Amino acid sequence: MWRLKTLNHKASASARDLEDFKRNRREFEKALRQARKDRQLVSKRLLQNVLEDEEEDADNEGSMETDSTPLLPEQVREMVRGVQSGGEEKAARLSSLRKALRNTENQLTFIKTENSMHMLVGQLSGHNAQCQLEASLCLYELSLSPHAVVCQACGPAGPYLLTYLSGQSTKLKEICLYTLGNMCPENNTVREKLLAQGIISVLANCLHNQRYNLAVVEALGFALSQLLQAKDAHEKIIPEVMASGIVPCVILAVSPELAFGLGPAIESAWCLHYLVSSNLDNLILIGQGALSQCCAVLITLGGAVAQGTLLPGVELLIWPLLRCLGNLLVSGGDVMAEDSRLLVALCVFCQVYLHRYPSLSRESLWVLNNLTARSSGFCSGLLLLNLVPLVIHFLSFSKGMSSMAMRVLGNIAHHGSEYCLRLAEAGLLSALCASLKMAEPELVTLSLEVLHIMLSCSPQMIIEFRKLNGVTLLEAIGYNSEREQRVRAAYILNHLFPSLSEVRIMDIFKAMYHYSSCFSF
Amino acid sequence: MLQPELMELLGSATPMLIVEKIPVSEDGEFKSQLLQHKGEETENSPFEFSPQRLPFAAEDDFFEDGDIHRHMYLQNVVTSLADDVQRPTISEFRCHIAGCRQLFDTLEGYEHHYNSLHRNVCSNCKRSFPSNRLLEIHILEWHDSLFQVLAEKQCMYECLVEGCGLKLKTSKERKDHLVKLHSYPPDFRFDRPKKTGRTRGRTQQQDGDMEVSATTSVQHESSESMDFSQSADCLRPAEHDSPKTCFSYKVPSSICFGQGSVRGFRGRRKK
Numbered sequence: 001m002w003r004l005k006t007l008n009h010k011a012s013a014s015a016r017d018l019e020d021f022k023r024n025r026r027e028f029e030k031a032l033r034q035a036r037k038d039r040q041l042v043s044k045r046l047l048q049n050v051l052e053d054e055e056e057d058a059d060n061e062g063s064m065e066t067d068s069t070p071l072l073p074e075q076v077r078e079m080v081r082g083v084q085s086g087g088e089e090k091a092a093r094l095s096s097l098r099k100a101l102r103n104t105e106n107q108l109t110f111i112k113t114e115n116s117m118h119m120l121v122g123q124l125s126g127h128n129a130q131c132q133l134e135a136s137l138c139l140y141e142l143s144l145s146p147h148a149v150v151c152q153a154c155g156p157a158g159p160y161l162l163t164y165l166s167g168q169s170t171k172l173k174e175i176c177l178y179t180l181g182n183m184c185p186e187n188n189t190v191r192e193k194l195l196a197q198g199i200i201s202v203l204a205n206c207l208h209n210q211r212y213n214l215a216v217v218e219a220l221g222f223a224l225s226q227l228l229q230a231k232d233a234h235e236k237i238i239p240e241v242m243a244s245g246i247v248p249c250v251i252l253a254v255s256p257e258l259a260f261g262l263g264p265a266i267e268s269a270w271c272l273h274y275l276v277s278s279n280l281d282n283l284i285l286i287g288q289g290a291l292s293q294c295c296a297v298l299i300t301l302g303g304a305v306a307q308g309t310l311l312p313g314v315e316l317l318i319w320p321l322l323r324c325l326g327n328l329l330v331s332g333g334d335v336m337a338e339d340s341r342l343l344v345a346l347c348v349f350c351q352v353y354l355h356r357y358p359s360l361s362r363e364s365l366w367v368l369n370n371l372t373a374r375s376s377g378f379c380s381g382l383l384l385l386n387l388v389p390l391v392i393h394f395l396s397f398s399k400g401m402s403s404m405a406m407r408v409l410g411n412i413a414h415h416g417s418e419y420c421l422r423l424a425e426a427g428l429l430s431a432l433c434a435s436l437k438m439a440e441p442e443l444v445t446l447s448l449e450v451l452h453i454m455l456s457c458s459p460q461m462i463i464e465f466r467k468l469n470g471v472t473l474l475e476a477i478g479y480n481s482e483r484e485q486r487v488r489a490a491y492i493l494n495h496l497f498p499s500l501s502e503v504r505i506m507d508i509f510k511a512m513y514h515y516s517s518c519f520s521f
Numbered sequence: 522m523l524q525p526e527l528m529e530l531l532g533s534a535t536p537m538l539i540v541e542k543i544p545v546s547e548d549g550e551f552k553s554q555l556l557q558h559k560g561e562e563t564e565n566s567p568f569e570f571s572p573q574r575l576p577f578a579a580e581d582d583f584f585e586d587g588d589i590h591r592h593m594y595l596q597n598v599v600t601s602l603a604d605d606v607q608r609p610t611i612s613e614f615r616c617h618i619a620g621c622r623q624l625f626d627t628l629e630g631y632e633h634h635y636n637s638l639h640r641n642v643c644s645n646c647k648r649s650f651p652s653n654r655l656l657e658i659h660i661l662e663w664h665d666s667l668f669q670v671l672a673e674k675q676c677m678y679e680c681l682v683e684g685c686g687l688k689l690k691t692s693k694e695r696k697d698h699l700v701k702l703h704s705y706p707p708d709f710r711f712d713r714p715k716k717t718g719r720t721r722g723r724t725q726q727q728d729g730d731m732e733v734s735a736t737t738s739v740q741h742e743s744s745e746s747m748d749f750s751q752s753a754d755c756l757r758p759a760e761h762d763s764p765k766t767c768f769s770y771k772v773p774s775s776i777c778f779g780q781g782s783v784r785g786f787r788g789r790r791k792k
Contacts, residue, residue, distance in 0.1 A: 025598060028596075029593065032593065033585065033589060036580075036588060036589065039580065277577075299531070303532050306523050306531055307532075313594065316594055319587040323584065327576055329574050331576075339538060339539075340530060341530060341531050341536065341537050344523070344531045345531060348531070357586070358586075359586035363583075363584075366575065369574070373573055373574045376542055379543070380539060387527075395612075398613065400583070407572075415543070415545045419543055437614045437617050438615070439612070439614050449569070450570070473617065476617045476618075491567055491568070
């Protein structure tokens with residue numbers, strides 16, 4: 001079952017606890033960012049207490065720490081023997097073992113203990129359902145280990161985990177799937193073996209049979225996403241996934257059952273993102289309905305977000321959908337039915353997430369760019385729905401938002417004078433005057449490009465721009481160190497403001513020459 | 522947040538297709554006219570923009586934040602603390618005055634900078650003043666030769682405090698007046714005497730470097746209380762004074778008599 005588990009942070013925690021907590025989280029985040037830079041960003045799914053029975057949660061909340069104290073090798077041996085000896089206590093002993101395995105030291109001790117894995121596998125494949133479950137949970141705990149050697153030791157359990165995915169117990173399937181998902185990225189050998197053991201076709205069958213069991217769908221989506229992120233995914237994994245027939249089910253699963261929660265949709269959407277961004281078979285994906293599904297779900301989510309419906313973690317679903325849509329549009333996809341709801345939804349995301357997740361706003365603007373780049377329909381839509389002032393508003397923000405917003409506006413202006421006039425009515429000329437003063441070179445260059453398009457469309461624009469003191473701004477750019485900007489500003493002044501006195505223009509050129517000899521071209 | 526009609530649009534269960542499209546046009550009449558007008562076929566346009574769909578790879582930096590968020594969720598570290606809201610960062614922009622390279626990320630900061638340093642600038646010596654009035658007084662006293670002439674006969678040095686209206690005979694007298702009556706500090710930056718007693722030389726420097734301290738001193742000024750001392754005897758209505766007692770034999774430096782004069786107009790006098 002999926003729950004967006006917030007870190008246990010009690011309301012009565014002291015200010016210092018809060019500071020510690022925030023600091024830890026910051027450091028954690030820093031480590032993740034570094035891992036991503038090193039192309040080593042791999043995570044295991046941590047679902048402590050969630051996979052077990054609900055009534056255990058209450059007991060475990062407080063005592064989680066005490067249960068995972070490190071044990072001595074003899075104690076671990078004792079536990080293993082205790083299970084092997086059989087009897088009615090077996091399940092209970094496995095349960096204690098499972099709790100002990102939360103401690104990383106114990107995990108290492110366990111795999112070094114003789115026959116330990118053999119015992120677990122035995123229990124997993126035994127006839128006692130309760131023991132089966134407990135054994136699978138033990139394996140799950142082991143799969144969380146930060147030590148590669150532990151995961152490797154779980155290798156022998158692989159075929160059994162896969163076998164039970166075709167079995168009957170959905171709870172068992174769920175646990176097996178998370179375990180497999182944690183084991184996959186760990187190590188090439190483990191992954192190779194699982195691939196050889198047919199993990200992809202097993203997953204395909206499982207998803208097809210279990211598509212109505214959302215907990216399983218979520219777990220499966222996670223396992224698949226782990227496979228798809230492997231470094232060698234391009235060569236073997238993705239082609240096999242595409243051939244397995246699992247993709248249409250994944251696409252369907254992207255649409256969330258709002259009553260259940262977003263978990264399954266989130267996992268499926270991230271799978272789709274990894275598939276799309278690999279750029280191998282995007283036309284096939286489009287043919288299977290990926291693009292239209294992404295649009296449909298984004299529209300639904302846009303409506304929910306706009307109304308303020310509380311959907312915790314919805315950004316985790318919006319993110320991969322935006323990326324799929326953005327990249328599928330590049331691969332030759334087109335939103336055939338130009339639905340204006342999509343424009344509104346994207347603008348809603350831009351606006352709502354500006355403070356909390358600025359990158360999400362920026363990615364929404366990116367999708368808007370890709371939509372408007374080849375569609376007069378979407379450009380018209382933005383103008384007629386009066387969404388342009390919102391886009392203009394984003395010209396004042398950094399982190400790439402302003403450049404992306406400027407591209408959207410440029411896309412609109414590019415469609416001709418009627419578009420430019422409406423853009424001017426929405427206030428673009430004065431916004432350009434502001435953006436011409438910005439420090440980001442890319443933004444200024446883009447502003448000059450858009451300005452050129454706008455001014456070239458009618459003499460009225462030139463008059464308006466002059467009234468806004470725009471000519472002074474352009475002249476000031478003549479003193480700028482960036483050649484790209486100087487050249488464009490000079491061109492505009494030269495070609496579009498012929499009434500400027502020749503002397504003045506010569507002065508500007510002289511200044512530019514002087515500056516250009518100071519800076520490299 | 523969203524206009525009602527847009528909310529309704531978004532909430533519609535059926536697709537809302539864009540039927541009405543604004544007509545697309547190629548290069549209009551006006552643009553062709555422009556090209557003809559200049560007639561310079563040789564100059565190539567430097568403009569390159571065209572609408573394009575941008576791709577981003579999975580490992581691109583563009584996607585970093587989203588990936589981090591995803592992985593934090595996987596590892597159960599996603600939280601929703603109330604104070605997680607960050608202010609969106611504003612794009613930085615630069616002061617556009619030639620030579621001033623100051624960067625800003627808030628409009629208020631920029632406006633304050635501009636108003637403090639770039640308004641009310643003397644075009645002669647490039648000093649900037651906090652107000653138009655002080656600028657005018659400065660220009661009058663420093664760059665107006667007529668003023669120099671008149672000042673020998675009349676009390677021309679205006680008190681800097683608006684509303685006081687008093688005019689003093691010399692710069693020094695004004696300073697004394699300011700200090701005694703208006704509790705100004707003796708080293709008030711905007712009341713520097715023109716020639717002597719000046720500690721800083723001519724600055725051909727940029728405005729930015731020079732005037733930041735000026736700004737702070739102005740702020741300092743405003744926080745000082747005006748201590749109206751009882752020395753009312755300092756007040757001398759300017760109009761009643763006999764100009765003849767203020768006569769000075771000094772030739773103002775900006776006046777040159779003939780070629781043999783010591784003070785010539787060789788090069789601009791550095792201030």
